[in-house]
Amino acid sequence: MTPRDEHPAAETHPPVQPADDLGFDLPAPAIVTPIRLIAVGLIAVGVLGAAFATAYLPRRSARIALEQGVKAQEGAALRVEVLTPKVLSSDRAMLLPGSVQPLEETVIYPRVSGYVRKWLVDIGDKVTEGQLLAEVDTPELDMELAQARAQLAQASAGLVKAQASRDLSKSLLKRYQALVPEGVASQQELDQRQGQASVDEASVTVAQATIAAQNANIQRLRDLKAFARLVAPFAGTVTSRTIERGALVTAGNGTPLFRIAATDPVRVFVGIPQDVAPSVKVSAPAEIKVREFPGQPFQGTVARTSGALDAATRTMNTEVRVPNPDGKLLVGMYAEASLTLPSPHRVLEVPATALYSDSRGLRVAIVTAENTIHFTPITVERDTGATLQIATGLEESDRVVKLANAELSEGMAVEILSPNP
Known part of the structure; x- marks a missing residue:
C-alpha cells in the first residue's frame, strides 16, 4: 500500500449558506417618490368617486322621486x-223535490160482519166507479132482518086491535052521552067511558109509532144488507187485496179488504220557499221529472196551495197535478218539479x-x-x-x-x- 492510500486526500465541503438565503438575489428596492404617491392617491379617489356616482346617486334620486310621488298621492283623491x-x-227558475201521490186513495173496510163469499178483483186491476169487488155472506144479519119483519107484522096486528078498541070506546061514549041527560046512566059512568076512549085513542097512536119504528129498523137492516156487496167508490187501480174466500170479516175498520188509488191524474206535492211563495198562482205551468224516465218530462199545472207556511221549514205546500193516462208515474215516486216563478220584488x-x-x-x-x-x-x-x-x-x-x-x-x-x- 502506498503512502497515498494510507493518507487519502482531505474531502472538500461546499460553503455553508445562511438560513434566510432565498437562493437568488432580490432586486434593489424601488424608491417611491412624492410625485408617485400623489398619482396613486388621485387614481384611488377617482375610482371611489366613480363607484359612488354609479351606486348611491341613482338610489338617492329614486328615493327622492318616490317620496315626492307619495306626497303627491297623499294630497290626491283615491282612485x-x-x-x-x-x-x-223577475222570473226565478226553481227545481224542487216532490213526491207522487194519487189523486184519490181509500181503504175499503167491511160495513157488515160475515164470511167472504167471493172476491172479483185483485191487485193491479182497473176498476170503475160502482164496480162489484166482493160479496159477504151475512147469516146473522139475515136473521135480524127476518125478526124485524116478524115484529112489523106483530105491530101491524096490534094496530088493528087498538083501532078496534078505540072504535068500541067511541061508540059506547056516544051512548052514555045520550043516556046521562035522561037519568039512565050516571055522570061517573060517562066520565069512565070518556077516559077509556082517550086511552084507546092513545093505544092506536102507540101502535102506529111501533109500526113506523119497525119499518125504520127493517130499512136499516136492508141498507146494511146492501153493504154485503162491496163496490168501488171511484174509478182507479186496486193496489192491495187482503181477503180470501171464507174469511171472517167484522164490521168496522179492523179488517181492511182492498186499497184503491186513482192515478190519472196524479198529484205531486212540493214545498215552495218563503221568498217566492206569494208568487205562486193556480194554473201556473210546471214540469215534472223522474229519474226513471230521463229526458222525458211530464207537463203539469199548479192545482192548489195550502196558503200558509210550515213553521218548521218555512215552505208552502203546493200541489202540482200531472196527467198520467199511461200510468208511468207510480204512486210514491220521488220527483223533481221545475217551476218558473216571478220574484215578488x-x-x-x-x-x-x-x-x-x-x-x-x-x-x-x-x-x-x-x-x-x-x-x-x-x-x-x-x-x-x-x-x-x-x-x-x-x-x-x-x-x-x-x-x-x-x-x-x-x-x-x-x-x-x-x-x-
Whole structure:
C-alpha cells in the first residue's frame, strides 16, 4: 500500500449558506417618490368617486322621486273603479223535490160482519166507479132482518086491535052521552067511558109509532144488507187485496179488504220557499221529472196551495197535478218539479268583490254625486259565489265600488277610474 492510500486526500465541503438565503438575489428596492404617491392617491379617489356616482346617486334620486310621488298621492283623491248594479229578470227558475201521490186513495173496510163469499178483483186491476169487488155472506144479519119483519107484522096486528078498541070506546061514549041527560046512566059512568076512549085513542097512536119504528129498523137492516156487496167508490187501480174466500170479516175498520188509488191524474206535492211563495198562482205551468224516465218530462199545472207556511221549514205546500193516462208515474215516486216563478220584488246583481262586511253588517260602498264614499246596508237574497243578488239597499242608478277594501271610509273623496256605462 502506498503512502497515498494510507493518507487519502482531505474531502472538500461546499460553503455553508445562511438560513434566510432565498437562493437568488432580490432586486434593489424601488424608491417611491412624492410625485408617485400623489398619482396613486388621485387614481384611488377617482375610482371611489366613480363607484359612488354609479351606486348611491341613482338610489338617492329614486328615493327622492318616490317620496315626492307619495306626497303627491297623499294630497290626491283615491282612485276607484265603479259599476252600476245589473237588474235581474223577475222570473226565478226553481227545481224542487216532490213526491207522487194519487189523486184519490181509500181503504175499503167491511160495513157488515160475515164470511167472504167471493172476491172479483185483485191487485193491479182497473176498476170503475160502482164496480162489484166482493160479496159477504151475512147469516146473522139475515136473521135480524127476518125478526124485524116478524115484529112489523106483530105491530101491524096490534094496530088493528087498538083501532078496534078505540072504535068500541067511541061508540059506547056516544051512548052514555045520550043516556046521562035522561037519568039512565050516571055522570061517573060517562066520565069512565070518556077516559077509556082517550086511552084507546092513545093505544092506536102507540101502535102506529111501533109500526113506523119497525119499518125504520127493517130499512136499516136492508141498507146494511146492501153493504154485503162491496163496490168501488171511484174509478182507479186496486193496489192491495187482503181477503180470501171464507174469511171472517167484522164490521168496522179492523179488517181492511182492498186499497184503491186513482192515478190519472196524479198529484205531486212540493214545498215552495218563503221568498217566492206569494208568487205562486193556480194554473201556473210546471214540469215534472223522474229519474226513471230521463229526458222525458211530464207537463203539469199548479192545482192548489195550502196558503200558509210550515213553521218548521218555512215552505208552502203546493200541489202540482200531472196527467198520467199511461200510468208511468207510480204512486210514491220521488220527483223533481221545475217551476218558473216571478220574484215578488226587484233583484239587483253586483260582483261579490263589492261586499263590505264588518261589525255593522253587510254593506256596499257607493259613490255619491259629489264623488264621496257612502256605505249602504244591503240584504243579500242569493249568493252565487261570483255575484250577489241584492234584494234591498241599492238602486239601479247607484255607482257601486267594484272592489271594497279597508282604505275606504265614509265621506272619503274618490276619483272615478273607469265608470261602467
